[in-house]
Amino acid sequence: DAGVIQSPRHEVTEMGQEVTLRCKPISGHNSLFWYRQTMMRGLELLIYFNNNVPIDDSGMPEDRFSAKMPNASFSTLKIQPSEPRDSAVYFCASSRQYNEQFFGPGTRLTVL
Amino acid sequence: LAKTTQPISMDSYEGQEVNITCSHNNIATNDYITWYQQFPSQGPRFIIQGYKTKVTNEVASLFIPADRKSSTLSLPRVSLSDTAVYYCLVGDIRSGNAGNMLTFGGGTRLMVKP
Numbered sequence: 001d002a003g004v005i006q007s008p009r010h011e012v013t014e015m016g017q018e019v020t021l022r023c024k025p026i027s028g029h030n031s032l033f034w035y036r037q038t039m040m041r042g043l044e045l046l047i048y049f050n051n052n053v054p055i056d057d058s059g060m061p062e063d064r065f066s067a068k069m070p071n072a073s074f075s076t077l078k079i080q081p082s083e084p085r086d087s088a089v090y091f092c093a094s095s096r097q098y099n100e101q102f103f104g105p106g107t108r109l110t111v112l
Numbered sequence: 113l114a115k116t117t118q119p120i121s122m123d124s125y126e127g128q129e130v131n132i133t134c135s136h137n138n139i140a141t142n143d144y145i146t147w148y149q150q151f152p153s154q155g156p157r158f159i160i161q162g163y164k165t166k167v168t169n170e171v172a173s174l175f176i177p178a179d180r181k182s183s184t185l186s187l188p189r190v191s192l193s194d195t196a197v198y199y200c201l202v203g204d205i206r207s208g209n210a211g212n213m214l215t216f217g218g219g220t221r222l223m224v225k226p
Contacts, residue, residue: 004155033214035207043156045198091155099205100146103155 002026004104006092012110018080021107024073025094033101034067034077035091043091049075050097053073116200121221130187132220133199137181142204145176145183150197150219159198160185161205187222193223 005024013019025032033048047057049069057067064083069075079086089108093101117135124130136145144163148156158191160167162183173186187194197222203213 008163019179042218043150045216048214093155097205098157100147100161103157104139104153 002088004094006090007106008062008106008107010108010110012112013082014112015083016081017111018078019071019082019086019109019111020078021090021092023075023077023092023104023107025075025092027073029094029096029102031070031095031097031101032069032075033093033095034075035063035093035103037091037106038086038088046077078110082109084111087111116202116215116217116218118198118200118220120218122221123223123225124190125225126161126191127169127189130190130222130224131184131195132185132187132198132200132222134185134202135182136200136202139180139202140204142206143180143202144205145174145180146201146203146205146213147172147174147185148199148201148216150199152196156199156216190222192224192226195222 004026007022018021031050035043036044036046037043046059047067048055053070065079068078087105087110091106093103095101144161146161149159150156151167160172160174162176164168164176167174196221199216
């Protein structure tokens, strides 16, 4: 099994640009989670999906952030427009229902 | 939400047993206790999960007293490669309320020295 796949692994962009992060969960998993990790705030849950449906997006910082899961094998997290304070490592994780979560390698985002 | 409290950091030496305790005074009846491990530049990795008494797997043991207000992750004979951050999470994995499971907190930074 390939595990959770995230792309890109690193992204450097300028303030105001649109950023799209991608995630492919493990086949057969029906829950998907997006997290953000920074030194200051630690690991924060942004949004999670169950069976492709967003269940809780209360962790999404503001309207500049949006996430979609058009099918069971793909999800995106979009930031538009991006700001320097969005710089962080973004993790995607998947699980069978709400059991053990398997995390991807993360996307390190730098907004200049 | 059940709030967890862990030591910020711990030091140990290779070959020693390490015990990391997590306090969760307001744990609910249906809540489970789960531990994750995170290495630098990687996502967290599941270690162990339990409800009461003791759980053991090939990596660690989890001790949960009768009142369940705390839990202890035990790592036998640690090596340098066990240097990582360890997170304790508490929540009801069967309620469908996944939001209750997903507060990672600050974790415990374990440093294993030679």
